[in-house]
Amino acid sequence: MPAASQQTAGRRLKAASRKVRELALVGHALTSTGHPVMAQIVPMRRCNLACAYCNEYDDVSKPVPIDEMLRRIDHLARLGTSIITISGGEPLLHPDLDQIIARIRHHGRLAGMITNGYLLVPERIQRLNKAGLDHLQISIDNVQPDEISKKSLKVLDKKLQWLSEFADFHVNINSVVGGGIKDPQDALTIGKRAIGLGFTSTIGIIHDSDGQLKPLGGEERRVWTEMRGWKKKNYSQFNQFQEAIANAQPNDWRCRAGSRYLYICEDGLVHYCSQQRGFPGVPLAEYTKADLKREFLTEKTCAPHCTISCVHQISYIDHWRAPQISSTTPGDTAGLVNIQL
Secondary structure, three states: OOHHHHHHHHHHHHHHHHHHHHHHHHHHHHHOOOOOOEEEEEEEOEOOOOOOOOOOOEOOOOOOOHHHHHHHHHHHHHOOOOEEEEEEOOHHHOOOHHHHHHHHHHOOOEEEEEEOOOOOOHHHHHHHHHHOOOEEEEEOOEOOOOOOOOOEHHHHHHHHHHHHHHOOOEEEEEEEEEOOOOOOHHHHHHHHHHHHOOOEEEEEEEOOOOOOOOOOOHHHHHHHHHHHOOHHHOOOOOOOOHHHHHOOOOOOOOOOEOOOEEEEOOOOEEEOOOOOOOOEEEEHHHOOHHHHHHHHOEEEOOHHHOOEHHHHHHHHOOOOOOOOOEEEOOOOOOOEEEOOO
């Protein structure tokens, strides 16, 4: 068999294996509420970029020591976490990232990563393959870099070509519309390029310069509607909440953050999400099944106007279960709104 055919066959086999594992974790989530479905963990707060809308980075932090990162992964596994996604900052800046990914896979968990993509080269992609990465997402904000964001298709297109050629893992490209984005057509250009390279494509909305979410305008709405029509090619399926967010209207739902979804910052504290740091603010090493049960039943008063797509999607699994009997009032959300179609 020619080398190219062998590579294609190998990718298909890995994709099929990944799909089986994904279906198994969905089944487990439907039959049991006592474990996190997804945890997002930060090994590196520092980033090599400085996007104007982002509040999830700095330019000084050191990487979390690898021994500590491995302990955190081990504890997430003890809690029964199904998916562990590495974010930042920029996770590719962490010198021991491959070990972190390998530890996630050692425990039989799905390993994901969110990156700006700047540091990807063929050799680095092959290392991610070897470590066992399952999913990678890159957000691309515009076609040409500007003062808001340098995450442009012009800069990253070669990286995307390398991913298409070498990556054995699933790749999703997220584009955006909304405040600060000059040309809504950029999202279409980016999405079509992603699909053309064999990736999935999602779309997000970002706040305006005052940190407020406004209804989509005419051209933004047209782009939004067109990309929603691509849903069969897209990765996310739990998207019922998106229409209300696009109209800047509240959603009625049960947020299971702190239970089914965990956000672990670089200090090793568990938070509801990237925008609600400090709640509950418990060290991961001390987080127990009792904490998961408490937060499963705790209503978050920020939920009606929440724009954090991963929390919506994970919580949707349990939308029909257990009314929440206590409540808490975290701070206001701000920053990137990542709505995935």
